[in-house]
Amino acid sequence: MGKAVLLVGALLSFVLCMTAVTVTAQRSLECQMVWTGPSASNDLVDCLGNNKRIGAEWRYYLYPGFAALIFIFTLFGLPIVFCCRCCSCCQRCVRPKGITDRGVAQCWLWMWIVIAVLVACAVCVLLVYGVILLTQSADKILHDARHVTVAYFVDTRSNITTLLTDYSKNPPVLPDVDLSAFDVVTDKIGSNIDTIRSDYFKYFRLAEIVVCCVGGVGVALMLCMLIFACCRCTGCCPVAWSALYFIFAIIFALLSVVFTVSIYAMYAGCGEVTLQYKREPGVFQWYLVPWCDDEFDFRGLRTQVSDLETTAAKSACEELLKYCDTTDVYPGTDKNHVFMCGKGLTNAETCKTLDDVVEVIQATYAKTILTNTLCKNQTGMKYLEKCTVAECAERCVDYTHPDIAAKKYANDIIVAAGYAANVSTALSYVHPLLECNFIIDKVANTIEMPKFGSSFTTDKDDVHYCSAVRSASVMLGTGFFVGALMFILGIYIMHRGSWVWGEMHEAEEEGAGENAVSDDVRKHHSSSS
Structure with missing residues (x-):
């Protein structure tokens, strides 16, 4: 048994x-x-x-x-x-x-x-x-x-x-x-x-x-x-x-x-x-x-944010055009045009994305005759060959006589470009959500x-x-x-x-x-x- x-x-x-x-x-x-x-x-x-x-x-x-x-x-x-x-x-x-x-x-x-x-x-x-x-x-x-x-x-x-x-x-x-x-x-x-x-x-x-x-x-x-x-x-x-x-x-x-x-x-x-x-x-x-x-x-949200990015990019270039032109002469037609517009910018409609704004601003610099006058706060150098918008925001000074607020101009341009960058970042948040697999993966x-x-x-x-x-x-x-x-x-x-x-x-x-x-x-x- x-x-x-x-x-x-x-x-x-x-x-x-x-x-x-x-x-x-x-x-x-x-x-x-x-x-x-x-x-x-x-x-x-x-x-x-x-x-x-x-x-x-x-x-x-x-x-x-x-x-x-x-x-x-x-x-x-x-x-x-x-x-x-x-x-x-x-x-x-x-x-x-x-x-x-x-x-x-x-x-x-x-x-x-x-x-x-x-x-x-x-x-x-x-x-x-x-x-x-x-x-x-x-x-x-x-x-x-x-x-x-x-x-x-x-x-x-x-x-x-x-x-x-x-x-x-x-x-x-x-x-x-x-x-x-x-x-x-x-x-x-x-x-x-x-x-x-x-x-x-x-x-x-x-x-x-x-x-x-x-x-x-x-x-x-x-x-x-x-x-x-x-x-x-x-x-x-x-x-x-x-x-x-x-x-x-x-x-x-x-x-x-x-x-x-x-x-x-x-x-x-x-x-x-x-x-x-x-x-x-x-x-x-x-x-x-x-x-x-x-x-x-x-998808509707992405379209709205994408349109907002285009608007912000255009607004940033419009802000830039207030202070630049394509003629390396000062004073020209406008005393506020202290910068040379990058990429030959003449119309804000050409700026449609953040990449366009970045390329234009990086190529923008103070006019030659104003370079060392505006970018006065130089460290470790006697002369500056080019004074870009970013450098001007750091080194430029605002003059009252004559009335040239170069530092303020540069900061205004950077703020406008920063908003365009923020909108582009927001678009990157929305983009993955267009794919439902991303949402389902989040749950899984x-x-x-x-x-x-x-x-x-x-x-x-x-x-x-x-x-x-x-x-x-x-x-x-x-x-x-x-x-x-x-x-x-x-x-x-x-x-x-x-x-x-x-x-x-x-x-x-x-x-x-x-x-x-x-x-x-x-x-x-x-x-x-």
Whole structure:
């Protein structure tokens, strides 16, 4: 019997390992088998309920299938065992036949008790650590989604507003652009986060309490087995105690079904995130990205900021044309024209981008006759060949007689160019948002960041919460599955122990009676002699 039990245990362990490995090989939900292409109208429910997709992934349901079989056996098979025990139908299977069998049965029974107790401790660790990891990881995902992802869009909106504000005016002029696209994104993501935290996250807390209580009480019940074994309890007491094991076996078997299904869901979900980073077909690429294109529109904002950049560039060149011309003669037609216009600038309409403004200003310099007069604050040099606008802003002086405020002119030009630079920077903030993959990646980064092959590229701040949730589901599913088997083993131990311990009591009483008879015989012989 012992060899048969060990063989069955080894085969069961092998099957469990293979099914667990099969489940962890799940790459994604494989919705691309159902959908024809990227579209916001793709239905996730249709994907999950598609018979073709379900049939093609049958191997991923082996682990939940075994858990379901254990649950069915526990619910319907174990009551038959209890009925047989009450009717004494199983006496031949569990009752030792002789003195030799009693010793062997006691040895095997203690072996199973030790195994059950060790497994109970391991199950307790898996359940407690797994549920804590699950709750903490889920909480961190929601926390980062609120304080990292949503905060990014809020900060970007604030930065764009700051950059587009013209502080050269008094009072500063706020930008005339529509930033409502940011409000749509933050409101949509924020409302979903709030809904999940208020309506669904409470179930994670409830699961944590239930798992810790069920796991702790279940392990305590298993440890009580040692008391029964040491006290050699017989009769109805072990059988009644095994009824508690039956109740917990049903609970553990049911929860094992739930969490083995969650293993499949977690591996498929994390696989979808990986497919997003690889830009391969999946739920993200074929549903969320098209949905994002329909829901969030930053193209209008980009057009407005681009137009504002053109206006700012033109304004900067207009400011420059107030103080420059293309004739290296002073005084010319305007006494304020103290600079030579760079790139032969004569019309501000030619300045359309920041690059145009930078090229023109860098090529602008003070007229030759005014170079060393205006750029008076020279250090380490006697004469200056050219005095650019940037150098003039630092070294020039403002004269009152004649009225030439060269330093002020240079600063006004730089301020105008600075505003154009700010608008160009704001445009660089908006440009990535035109690609919905960028927005989806921002959301995905709060769940799982892509892993790189080399360890030197790994940052301590990398987010791998999806992997943590996935590991937690494996711990919980395996813990409850093994726990259900543990309680089934506990029922066997209590039922067999009630016979073995009873036989041991009878053997001890018989031995005591035989010893008493032997003592009487010896006393009789001694008195006769």
